Amino acid sequence: MAERVDLIVVGAGPGGSATAYYAARAGxxxxxxxxxxxxxxxxxGDGLMPHAxxxxxxxxxxxxxxxxHHGKFSGFSIYTQTAYLRQRVPPTxxxxxxxxxxxxETDARLVERAREAGADLRTGVRAxxxxxxxxxxxxGVEAVSGGETLHYEAPLVVAADxxxxxxxxxxxxxxNSVARRQYFKNVSGPDKQDLHVFITKDMNEHGAGYxxxxxFGDGRANVGAGVSTKTLxxxxxxxxxxxxxxxxxxxxxxxxxxxxxxxPAKSWSLKMGMWGAKRYAQGxxxxxxxxxxxxxxxxxGVGYAIESxxxxxxxxxxxxxxxxxxxxxxxxxxxQLRRKRAREHLSGYALTNLVPNLQIMEPFFKACEKxxxxxxxxxxxxxxxxxxxxxxxHPSALGRVVKTALRL
Ligand SMILES: Cc1cc2nc3c(=O)[nH]c(=O)nc-3n(C[C@H](O)[C@H](O)[C@H](O)COP(=O)(O)OP(=O)(O)OC[C@H]3O[C@@H](n4cnc5c(N)ncnc54)[C@H](O)[C@@H]3O)c2cc1C
Numbered sequence: 001m002a003e004r005v006d007l008i009v010v011g012a013g014p015g016g017s018a019t020a021y022y023a024a025r026a027g028x029x030x031x032x033x034x035x036x037x038x039x040x041x042x043x044x045g046d047g048l049m050p051h052a053x054x055x056x057x058x059x060x061x062x063x064x065x066x067x068x069h070h071g072k073f074s075g076f077s078i079y080t081q082t083a084y085l086r087q088r089v090p091p092t093x094x095x096x097x098x099x100x101x102x103x104x105e106t107d108a109r110l111v112e113r114a115r116e117a118g119a120d121l122r123t124g125v126r127a128x129x130x131x132x133x134x135x136x137x138x139x140g141v142e143a144v145s146g147g148e149t150l151h152y153e154a155p156l157v158v159a160a161d162x163x164x165x166x167x168x169x170x171x172x173x174x175x176n177s178v179a180r181r182q183y184f185k186n187v188s189g190p191d192k193q194d195l196h197v198f199i200t201k202d203m204n205e206h207g208a209g210y211x212x213x214x215x216f217g218d219g220r221a222n223v224g225a226g227v228s229t230k231t232l233x234x235x236x237x238x239x240x241x242x243x244x245x246x247x248x249x250x251x252x253x254x255x256x257x258x259x260x261x262x263x264p265a266k267s268w269s270l271k272m273g274m275w276g277a278k279r280y281a282q283g284x285x286x287x288x289x290x291x292x293x294x295x296x297x298x299x300x301g302v303g304y305a306i307e308s309x310x311x312x313x314x315x316x317x318x319x320x321x322x323x324x325x326x327x328x329x330x331x332x333x334x335x336q337l338r339r340k341r342a343r344e345h346l347s348g349y350a351l352t353n354l355v356p357n358l359q360i361m362e363p364f365f366k367a368c369e370k371x372x373x374x375x376x377x378x379x380x381x382x383x384x385x386x387x388x389x390x391x392x393x394h395p396s397a398l399g400r401v402v403k404t405a406l407r408l
Contacts, residue, residue: 031120075089084369094385129142178239185259187223203242295344364397
């Protein structure tokens, strides 16, 4: 006999753990499946923006965030081809700090919170497909574990499987960016209380991308680079090549002189901007990367994965209370997520996809050096705390972009 629960969550990354945590706390019987064993690594910049830190705190991990080996940042240093911008975390963001915590640790903590709330975690279990009734309604999940095929029954499934796409082509969103990161010891750059972001010519003359150095509290740093898949197509180059050239950028090469790599560089793909993903269907919701919930400019997705999981859990509760798992009920989840995040995500997606390259923004970056209001707006666009069309509030700085573009 197949096991039967109220909700099956596929994937125990931040999105799945949050869904399982909130749904179990709301009284649902929850099965949380992951193909991997925890703790496990996930290639990431490990940055938790203030809003992500707030989500982690809401799951009862606020004190843990402050542990000394975690990085704690209070500002941003942005290096472009022509400008250097330094900005404290603006007061409109969700608190004065963000954190840098290795995902191996974060995800293990979040999954533990889900278990403590009552979710039944099964690791080493890979979901292979959705099970459906003859009428087409979702009835559960087929999975494999240790060579054995397993069936789990539930009227509702949340796909939190990142870029996995287990729920099928109609649900899976395409990847639109790729990124690579490596850990280093003894990186000698300045201002370790900042997140360092490098908008280099190499990554932006034919598309969009950036490199980063995010410091932990124990002398290590996460160094990485990410570019849009369009950038790869236009240049014919691969991600490793962009990453390796980033490490050779003169400023960064100086910081890395004498630094020691810890383990190999690792790459992963990103699904960004709420673009191309289906967020609900009969008996199904998607959260986190499975729902394309990565901000298209910052590449940040942990906070949005947790937030979408929190909202999906509320709609799972609603559906169970009504005994109605139809698309029309679950559409409430899609609407709520759109209302909360679509302006910032879709406008960011438009900027990175409609302009031929981000290099044309250089005059704006330069103007931001002397214009604190424009700088703050730029940063809020980067972090996803405001839509990028807020840049239109700074016509004189933006005018320089238009003038330069017209001269090209
Ligand atoms: C290099 C890089 C740097 C990044 N930097 C940042 C950053 O600094 N800050 C930030 O906020 N975001 C960052 N992101 C984005 C962030 O990593 C993702 O948005 C985040 O991991 C999304 O969480 P998730 O729970 O949706 O998916 P994931 O974390 O990918 O978790 C999915 C889980 O599903 C499991 N799974 C997959 N398929 C199946 C299956 N069929 N059956 C069972 N289990 C399955 C996997 O084992 C995994 O545990 C970065 C991404 C990359 C690639």
